[in-house]
Amino acid sequence: MVMSRYRLQPSPAQEQALLVHCGHARFVWNLAVEQHAHWKPGRKSAPGFAEQCRQLTEARAEFEWLRAGSIIVQQQALKDFAQAMANFFGKTHKRPTWRKRGQGEGFRIVAVTMGDVRRLSRHVGEVRVPKVGWVRFRWSRAVPESVKSYRVTRDRAGRWHVAFAAIPEPVPAPGTGEVVGVDRGVAVSAALSTGELLSAPGLRDAENARLLRLQRKLARAKRGSNRRGKVKAAIARLKARETDRRKDWVEKTSTDLARRFDVIAVEDLKIRNMTRSAKGTISAPGKNVRQKAGLNRGILAAGWGRLVTRLEHKAPGRIQKINPRHTSQTCNACKHTAGESRERQALFLCVACGHRDNADVNAAKNVRDTAAGHAVAARGGPPLGGLANREPQRGLLLVG
Numbered sequence: 001m002v003m004s005r006y007r008l009q010p011s012p013a014q015e016q017a018l019l020v021h022c023g024h025a026r027f028v029w030n031l032a033v034e035q036h037a038h039w040k041p042g043r044k045s046a047p048g049f050a051e052q053c054r055q056l057t058e059a060r061a062e063f064e065w066l067r068a069g070s071i072i073v074q075q076q077a078l079k080d081f082a083q084a085m086a087n088f089f090g091k092t093h094k095r096p097t098w099r100k101r102g103q104g105e106g107f108r109i110v111a112v113t114m115g116d117v118r119r120l121s122r123h124v125g126e127v128r129v130p131k132v133g134w135v136r137f138r139w140s141r142a143v144p145e146s147v148k149s150y151r152v153t154r155d156r157a158g159r160w161h162v163a164f165a166a167i168p169e170p171v172p173a174p175g176t177g178e179v180v181g182v183d184r185g186v187a188v189s190a191a192l193s194t195g196e197l198l199s200a201p202g203l204r205d206a207e208n209a210r211l212l213r214l215q216r217k218l219a220r221a222k223r224g225s226n227r228r229g230k231v232k233a234a235i236a237r238l239k240a241r242e243t244d245r246r247k248d249w250v251e252k253t254s255t256d257l258a259r260r261f262d263v264i265a266v267e268d269l270k271i272r273n274m275t276r277s278a279k280g281t282i283s284a285p286g287k288n289v290r291q292k293a294g295l296n297r298g299i300l301a302a303g304w305g306r307l308v309t310r311l312e313h314k315a316p317g318r319i320q321k322i323n324p325r326h327t328s329q330t331c332n333a334c335k336h337t338a339g340e341s342r343e344r345q346a347l348f349l350c351v352a353c354g355h356r357d358n359a360d361v362n363a364a365k366n367v368r369d370t371a372a373g374h375a376v377a378a379r380g381g382p383p384l385g386g387l388a389n390r391e392p393q394r395g396l397l398l399v400g
Ligand SMILES: [Zn+2]
Pocket: 331, 332, 333, 334, 335, 336, 350, 351, 352, 353, 354, 355
């Protein structure tokens, strides 16, 4: 899913109607939180999505005010909750909690077609919201044509936004049969087997300096003070800018790769696990912590996970995930595998044949060769890992 967000400009009357939707979504969400909060291990399992939907139907039959609201809004709140629980069990997110009025308010509308979005003038668009009607938004960029759903949100400052979710169109393969290996770099964001080194943009030096200053200010500002709020907001804006730039980079890079190569081979990394292991465990007390800390920063900064996800969207069926075992220690020229060959982070120098290459590029070439099915007869060490036998995980039923 790609989300594109726009500033929504409801009339005062529409705003009231939108707030009713928000209220219903919050009500249903909080009911679901309650149900799960009462659950304790050993009891019958808390109701799942299907059961909750049935309960919602009953509640709507009983309560006129709920029935008067949009069933889509209410059902989607349950779906959001189901997804939040799945994220919680998947250990990627915290347990979903009670929602308060005025905080992170919003609702989702599904089964959206292009007929529900229209452009009025250069900078003005309209979106059809069930039971509210056509609501204007600032047409700040093109709305993707394959819009399937959208989310309307209201931030603490009272500003409304609409975010359209679209499944990106696959990019046609060039048909050259060419395979590219992509390695998440240590020194760069990504290295290609073609020798290209790609870096995701971050904040500029001046911006980083400003961020540091703001963070120091924040540490000194009194809790709950006005100043503290302002500093926090300024930090949030800088971080959002950084995130936007990286997202942009991921979009451009994934499109470029999908357009240029038939098969894109990437390492199958479980980023989260790697992130954790840098701190070290009892059995491996922080080995290479310094190097890994840098690597983690690099991975997270580069949004490696996002890049792979977007590649899967844009080049479905053309992504091969490779077991990353030994890709960085194996010489691409002679296939000798030895930890010592990786002399410094940036340089690969083979102890067997003297082959020299950028370490990330050498690894990317190994990734490419494994994907291309080249027989890799390892000498002096265990063989290169084979294809990682994993299907990309489909999200839950979310975002119908
Ligand atoms: Zn070699």
